[in-house]
Amino acid sequence: MASIIELNDIRKVYGGVIVGVDHVSMSVEDGEFVTLLGPSGCGKSTLLRMIGGFEQPTAGQIVLAGRDVTYEPPHKRDVNMVFQDYALFPHMTVGENISYGLRMMGLPRSETRSKAVEALDLVGLPEKIDQKPHELSGGQRQRIALARAIVRNPKVLLLDEPLSALDANLREQMQVELKHMHEKVGITFIMVTHDQTEALVMSDRVIVMEKGRVAQDGTPAELYDHPETPYVANFIGTTNFLPARVLSRDGGSVVVEAGGTRIIAEVGGALPEGEHIRIGIRPEKLHFAESGASGPGNTLEGRIEEQIYYGLGMRTVVRLAEGSTVLVDGLLPEAVARTTLPEIGSNVRLSIAPHNVRVFAAEN
Amino acid sequence: MSTASTDTAMISTVSRARKPGLVSRYAADMAFMAFVALLMAFLYVPIWVLIIFSFNDSRTLTWPLSGFTLDWYGTLFSNQDLLAAIGNSFYVATSATILTLIVGIPAAMAINKFQFPGKALFRRLILLPITLPGIVTGISMLNMFRLFGFNLSLETVILGHATALLSVVVTQVYSRLQRLPRSLDEASADLGAKGWQTFLYVTLPNLKTAIIGAALLSFVLSFDEIPVTFFLTGRENTLPMYIYSTMRRGVTPEINAVGTLIVLASLVLIVISVIMSREANRSRQSL
Ligand SMILES: Nc1ncnc2c1ncn2[C@@H]1O[C@H](COP(=O)(O)OP(=O)(O)OP(=O)(O)O)[C@@H](O)[C@H]1O
Ligand SMILES: [Mg+2]
Numbered sequence: 001m002a003s004i005i006e007l008n009d010i011r012k013v014y015g016g017v018i019v020g021v022d023h024v025s026m027s028v029e030d031g032e033f034v035t036l037l038g039p040s041g042c043g044k045s046t047l048l049r050m051i052g053g054f055e056q057p058t059a060g061q062i063v064l065a066g067r068d069v070t071y072e073p074p075h076k077r078d079v080n081m082v083f084q085d086y087a088l089f090p091h092m093t094v095g096e097n098i099s100y101g102l103r104m105m106g107l108p109r110s111e112t113r114s115k116a117v118e119a120l121d122l123v124g125l126p127e128k129i130d131q132k133p134h135e136l137s138g139g140q141r142q143r144i145a146l147a148r149a150i151v152r153n154p155k156v157l158l159l160d161e162p163l164s165a166l167d168a169n170l171r172e173q174m175q176v177e178l179k180h181m182h183e184k185v186g187i188t189f190i191m192v193t194h195d196q197t198e199a200l201v202m203s204d205r206v207i208v209m210e211k212g213r214v215a216q217d218g219t220p221a222e223l224y225d226h227p228e229t230p231y232v233a234n235f236i237g238t239t240n241f242l243p244a245r246v247l248s249r250d251g252g253s254v255v256v257e258a259g260g261t262r263i264i265a266e267v268g269g270a271l272p273e274g275e276h277i278r279i280g281i282r283p284e285k286l287h288f289a290e291s292g293a294s295g296p297g298n299t300l301e302g303r304i305e306e307q308i309y310y311g312l313g314m315r316t317v318v319r320l321a322e323g324s325t326v327l328v329d330g331l332l333p334e335a336v337a338r339t340t341l342p343e344i345g346s347n348v349r350l351s352i353a354p355h356n357v358r359v360f361a362a363e364n
Numbered sequence: 365m366s367t368a369s370t371d372t373a374m375i376s377t378v379s380r381a382r383k384p385g386l387v388s389r390y391a392a393d394m395a396f397m398a399f400v401a402l403l404m405a406f407l408y409v410p411i412w413v414l415i416i417f418s419f420n421d422s423r424t425l426t427w428p429l430s431g432f433t434l435d436w437y438g439t440l441f442s443n444q445d446l447l448a449a450i451g452n453s454f455y456v457a458t459s460a461t462i463l464t465l466i467v468g469i470p471a472a473m474a475i476n477k478f479q480f481p482g483k484a485l486f487r488r489l490i491l492l493p494i495t496l497p498g499i500v501t502g503i504s505m506l507n508m509f510r511l512f513g514f515n516l517s518l519e520t521v522i523l524g525h526a527t528a529l530l531s532v533v534v535t536q537v538y539s540r541l542q543r544l545p546r547s548l549d550e551a552s553a554d555l556g557a558k559g560w561q562t563f564l565y566v567t568l569p570n571l572k573t574a575i576i577g578a579a580l581l582s583f584v585l586s587f588d589e590i591p592v593t594f595f596l597t598g599r600e601n602t603l604p605m606y607i608y609s610t611m612r613r614g615v616t617p618e619i620n621a622v623g624t625l626i627v628l629a630s631l632v633l634i635v636i637s638v639i640m641s642r643e644a645n646r647s648r649q650s651l
Contacts, residue, residue: 052550052554053553053554054550054553054554073553074550074553074554075553075554075555075556075557075558079554080554080555081550081551081554083547083550083551084547085545085547087545087547087548087550087551088551089548089551089552089566090570091569091570100552100555100557100565101555101556104555104556104557104561105556148555149554152555152556
């Protein structure tokens with residue numbers, strides 16, 4: 001597949017001092033669903049708005065379908081945007097809102113109407129065509145905004161936190177709907193969100209941003225299982241970090257000292273002996289070891305300090321012998337009553353497989 | 365049906381619970397109503413007096429009324445000076461309103477849209493005339509026109525009014541613009557509209573009611589303006605100036621008749637502006 005949009009070393013500086021986006025390069029393939037993920041203020045919206053043409057980069061280049069559009073105004077770009085506040089025109093009916101972009105293309109009224117009807121069918125709201133936006137619910141407005149953007153059949157659809165104004169239930173439902181919509185229309189989607197679940201659920205690829213830069217770029221599984229930095233490891237899912245020191249290395253694995261014991265981690269790359277590092281372990285990759293049994297994995301010893309029940313499973317806070325705490329997540333097996341789980345205060349052994357231990361640079 | 369009856373049951377419980385305070389509350393309500401009635405009387409009795417005397421068939425404004433007549437309206441329409449003054453006032457008010465809209469709307473949009481050095485100062489300067497007494501505006505514009513060698517005429521009055529009213533239009537339009545999400549403009553551009561199309565199809569329709577409101581207000585303010593007109597008019601007179609000059613010889617019933625017509629016209633304008641603002645409220649809920 002060919003790349004539909006390419007950003008080359010994009011930089012955006014506001015007022016000469018505030019760096020919004022810093023040296024970002026990325027490429028999106030035709031038909032892909034890419035999500036820009038990051039905390040508030042990391043520059044996701046700025047990046048999206050530069051693709052839409054609402055902001056101009058301070059430096060760098062934006063190429064859309066082989067054409068340099070870096071300084072093109074929005075109305076000349078073949079991209080459309082679903083705005084966070086939907087930005088439906090309050091004085092127009094739903095049908096007029098959807099037809100607006102078609103009228104600007106110079107289509108005759110008869111044609112715009114029938115296309116608007118088609119688009120409304122696509123989002124499942126054909127009966128709302130003659131209503132005004134203020135007569136619709138939040139979720140309905142969201143769908144109209146979506147219909148208005150895709151009716152022009154743009155090369156790329158931009159979505160700035162499209163679901164953030166919806167309540168939790170509707171949001172989950174719309175996540176699935178948007179994903180289906182993407183599959184149905186085959187347009188490239190670039191979405192912005194600060195919600196990691198949303199990013200993982202919906203996207204083919206997630207670009208995690210940190211302070212205006214790309215922290216990591218990969219599929220949801222790559223990001224979750226192989227975060228390259230502690231920032232990504234912590235932003236996507238939860239990670240237990242333990243300070244560690246490299247003891248020895250042996251082919252594809254290193255032995256480190258952490259949590260008061262020796263832990264083997266499978267890693268590539270060079271790590272000098274004696275180096276201070278950090279290891280990261282996902283809470284759900286830690287298991288309570290059978291007492292007495294010693295498997296091939298690593299073992300950590302500690303005492304249960306707190307248990308948090310959350311329906312689907314149980315989160316246990318374990319204080320390790322050397323003083324730090326780790327979280328352990330486990331699903332509750334169907335037949336097991338809570339009483340058979342280790343009790344607060346009791347000593348436990350935790351096991352973790354070497355390939356589930358991530359190695360990061362030490363905190364400075 | 366059943367919910368309705370439980371509702372009424374609940375209401376009666378509530379009112380029973382409040383019964384001890386009911387008498388004193390009734391008294392308080394009455395006092396308040398009386399106060400409002402007095403206030404209304406203070407505001408509106410003079411207008412009623414004016415209207416009633418415009419139909420009274422005596423030249424002197426004395427009680428009791430002597431009889432009903434429409435003569436004053438007849439003499440009004442045969443008084444050439446008065447008719448000319450009314451015509452002048454319409455001309456001035458209409459032109460000043462249009463002029464101030466032409467300058468004021470773009471000014472408000474510029475203040476809203478662009479960041480430029482001295483923007484705060486620019487805003488203050490535009491809003492200044494509303495706080496300046498008419499005398500100051502009048503004298504300073506008179507000096508300016510003299511300096512440039514302009515002859516005073518209704519047109520200089522129009523310029524004066526437009527300057528004084530600019531702030532009215534700018535404030536009204538600007539405050540509406542501020543309530544319009546910027547994303548509307550962006551969405552319009554995103555959907556392929558050029559700048560002028562966005563202005564015509566998105567911005568202007570959303571400003572419509574604010575513009576009409578500002579226009580009505582400007583028209584009325586210009587229509588009964590005296591201080592600025594006093595300094596800037598040439599030989600022709602506007603209606604308020606004419607009334608003022610004839611009043612020195614005492615209030616005539618014709619003046620009452622003119623006043624009554626103005627009250628009537630104002631009522632129409634008020635009704636229009638109320639309907640407009642109601643529409644504006646309805647569409648604003650969507651934002
Ligand atoms: N118009 C502007 N003028 C000055 N600074 C700006 C402007 N717009 C954005 N910034 C700055 O650029 C940075 C990135 O902003 P951006 O809106 O892209 O963040 P974001 O990742 O979308 O955050 P959020 O999740 O809160 O929307 C922020 O530090 C912000 O303060
Ligand atoms: Mg944002």
